[in-house]
Amino acid sequence: MNQFLSRRTFILIPMMSILKIILKPMQVFASSLASREEWNLSKDEWKSRLSPESYYILREEGTERAFSSKLNNEKRKGVFHCAGCDLPLFLSDKKYDSGTGWPSFWDSIKGSVETKMDFKLIVPRTEYHCSRCGGHQGHVFNDGPLPTGKRYCNNGLALRFVPS
Numbered sequence: 001m002n003q004f005l006s007r008r009t010f011i012l013i014p015m016m017s018i019l020k021i022i023l024k025p026m027q028v029f030a031s032s033l034a035s036r037e038e039w040n041l042s043k044d045e046w047k048s049r050l051s052p053e054s055y056y057i058l059r060e061e062g063t064e065r066a067f068s069s070k071l072n073n074e075k076r077k078g079v080f081h082c083a084g085c086d087l088p089l090f091l092s093d094k095k096y097d098s099g100t101g102w103p104s105f106w107d108s109i110k111g112s113v114e115t116k117m118d119f120k121l122i123v124p125r126t127e128y129h130c131s132r133c134g135g136h137q138g139h140v141f142n143d144g145p146l147p148t149g150k151r152y153c154n155n156g157l158a159l160r161f162v163p164s
């Protein structure tokens with residue numbers, strides 16, 4: 001690697017970690033940083049790993065069309081993994097039909113997702129993303145069923161279902 005470049009990267013990574021700690025309470029990131037350095041991939045690396053549709057959701061915080069994902073109707077027992085890094089995010093027994101047209105869950109696997117505020121639609125919403133690769137998954141609302149009262153409204157393109 002070019003010496004200048006490697007030195008810059010060497011400085012940049014710890015700086016980004018410091019910034020992340022400082023800025024975290026502000027929660028203003030456009031896209032989320034990966035918590036693990038090996039998942040801090042470049043745009044091109046992500047583009048080569050993902051389909052263009054999944055790239056748009058996971059890395060550009062896009063939203064798929066309602067009722068467009070076949071995972072919306074997925075009722076088998078299994079685990080929903082992050083389509084970016086394969087981290088297990090949701091269990092099928094926490095999935096329910098919210099009627100919104102997006103796969104919905106009332107709870108996530110502990111520690112698998114992190115949240116931040118999002119003002120894209122002016123009204124503040126709580127965005128959530130994979131805690132490992134930072135890939136955008138969806139938004140979480142407080143109108144879900146008990147016991148949590150949460151509704152994790154997830155893009156099907158951001159998930160990979162593994163039946164058990």
Ligand SMILES: [Zn+2]
Nearest residue numbers: 082085130133
């Ligand atoms: Zn991930």
